Amino acid sequence: MPARGKPFAPGNKLGRGRPRGSRNKTTLLAQELLDSYAEPLVRKCLHMALQADPKAMQLCMDRILPARRDLPVKIGKLPMSTAAELSKVSEMVLQKVASGQITVTQGLGFSELIENRRRTIETVEVDARVRALLKGELHPGEHPAIIDLPLWREVQERLKAGKRSRLDQAGQPQDALLRGLLFCEACGTPMVPACTTKKNRRHRYYACLSAQKKGWKTCPSRALPARRIEDSVIERLGQLRPLGADPARSPDRRYLMENLVERVTLHGGTGQVRITLTQAARCRREESMTEVERRTIVFHLPSKKTPPPARRTKTRAGRLPRIARLMALAIRFDQLLRNGTVKDYADLARLGRVSRARITQIMNLLNLAPDIQEGLLFLEPVRSWRDALHERAVREVVKEISWERQRKIFAGLLSRQSGVERKSVEELER
DSSP states (O other), X not given: OOOTTOSOOOXXXXXXXXXXXXXXXXXXXXXXXXXXXXXXXXXXXXXXXXXXXXXXXXXXXXXXXXXXXXXXXXXXXOOOSSHHHHHHHHHHHHHHHHHXXXXXXXXXXXXXXXXXXXXXXXHHHHHHHHHHHHTTOOOOOSSOOXXXXXXXXXXXXXXXXXXXXXXXXXXXXTTOTTTTTEEETTTOOBEEEEEEEETTEEEEEEEEHHHHHHOGGGOSOOEEEHHHHHHHHHHHHTTSSOOSOOTTSHHHHHHHHHHHEEEEEEETTTTEEEEEEOHHHHTTSOTTSOHHHHHEEEEEOOOOOOOOOOOOOSOOOOBOOHHHHHHHHHHHHHHHHHTTSSOSHHHXXXXXXXXXXXXXXXXXXXXXXXXXXXXXXXXXXXXXSSOSSOHHHHHHHHHOOOHHHHHHHHHHHHXXXXXXXXXXXXXXXX
């Protein structure tokens, strides 16, 4: 059995498909129905417009008086083959605008056409001049090189080696002394400065570029605090011969880095730091040292020692138990229901953005004996991180109908609460 609608009856010149110009039957029926009601619809629209209906009035006015289009303007023949002719045409358009023969808007339209023509002529002339100069061949430059070839090669080698510019970069701390100088010894990539803010305090650090791109597990160096490595390097530089600079001052610290340090490498696994000194710094070291010893300074980064946490001496003031807040909330909800502010529990759930089941659990606290409700409202403040008495435990009391039975169960809950809270406070004070 062939598929629905296939094969189509032959109708076009290729012998297949639906005939050309054929229209959908549904569209034809809709058009026929609309044509039959065209006159009554037009009369109804006109009647509504006469009754000051704004939509009908706008529809009629759009058909009766459509928006005016720009009228054609004749100002004569405009020669625009060369730049000189364009200048004359532009002056003629300005004169016609000044004399009132054409409007300012029409003059702006002519000026735009003249500008487009000028750009076309300029492009053609530039292309012709270039073709005439080159004649299909490449010619050497007419000026000497800006920089020497050896200097160019040296700059390219430094860029390939990962030498970083000391210019301030956006998104990086501006007071990084080792920017462009600190490298990771394990992977040979630079350690870039970065910073983060926590609790309104700014923390600077250096991170291995390879570890940032490939993952922290690929490099032992990872990241380290900036002050830790910078202070260690400055301390070793201060042990050289008197330099006339104070390592404690920020300008002098930057001076020491820029003029005495050529490269600093760090091995994150062993904590070994190697400072490669410049030629000016090597001359300030002892003459009895070998060339290798005078060139580098090797030391181990001091371990980070965290002082023991201070013991708590102040007693926590405590907080209001959660069950007390829920009891007060149930009383408040009952008042809203009584004075007609809310209709039922469903309205409370919608306003509080909780489920109706949770509202029912809170309102069930009103079934407790009056003295139990008062006891919940005036519970002792909680000084531990968790409440010993919570709403789930109080549900056992709510299930009982007898107030005497409720009082006995609630007394047992309070005794257990005091023991659990005492234990939690002792653990917190340790």
